[in-house]
Amino acid sequence: MAKLSLEELRALRARESARMAKRDIHGKSIHVVVGMGTCGIQAGAKVTLNSIVDEIEAKGLKDVIVTQAPCQGKCDQEPVVEVYSPALGAVAYGKVDARLARQIVDEHIIAGRIIKDHQIDLEA
């Protein structure tokens, strides 16, 4: 097998990271992605992520994946949280503080309702 160049290795890593971040969720785990770039950290993303983890633990939920993503280009909306679930597909929320983080677990993940007031469009 030919040796990969550094650029090829980087491209491979980027593809694998993208694949893991947006894995096929049909019938599988719920996946929560928290933006943890520098802008996210400055906006309080660590508190957001830890609040999500605490609420998932408190509610005894199993099989929820929580990963961290770099800056997604929506710095004015940080901390940004994306939720991928079989029931609701991919939904993004902006300015997620500790309170909204718990609400996302309770309303979106458990009750299956999108929190429209805080939903954002990452493609806009």
Add this chain to the structure above:
Amino acid sequence: MDAGDALYEAVRNSLEAGARHISLTAAVHASGVSLCVEDDGEWDACGDPFTEGYSTRGRGRGMGLSIVRSLDRDSCIRRLDGRTVLTFRCKDRDGLGQTLALLFSLCWSCGTALDVSIGGWKCSAEDYAGRLGALDRAEAIWKMRRELALRLDKVEK
């Protein structure tokens, strides 16, 4: 920004340099904590990496190491035997335990080995994965946070 935030920026910097192996050493003192992050990622010798906005990864980047420098003016980064070594000190260890749990999860997700040594106690992402399974599970992150907080308390005492 606290010690945990600076450490997160430092390790993220290593990951973005393409590191496949990161070693993290923390020494807790009465006056704070000394941290050393060593990795096998790429090294760019041009310019001062602690300068705000300095980045090898395009425009709008390059804040991480400037944040480390803002917490410790004596922070240092050098290349040694093919590895990049970053050292800095923080006045307290606020956020350290919680950040370490997130870093184990992050490195595991990226497929990068992370070895941590705190006051002689050693652990790796591989060790945790062996005990807890997938480190991106919320349950695993929660367990790591609890263990690391207890471990850091023991070291301080």
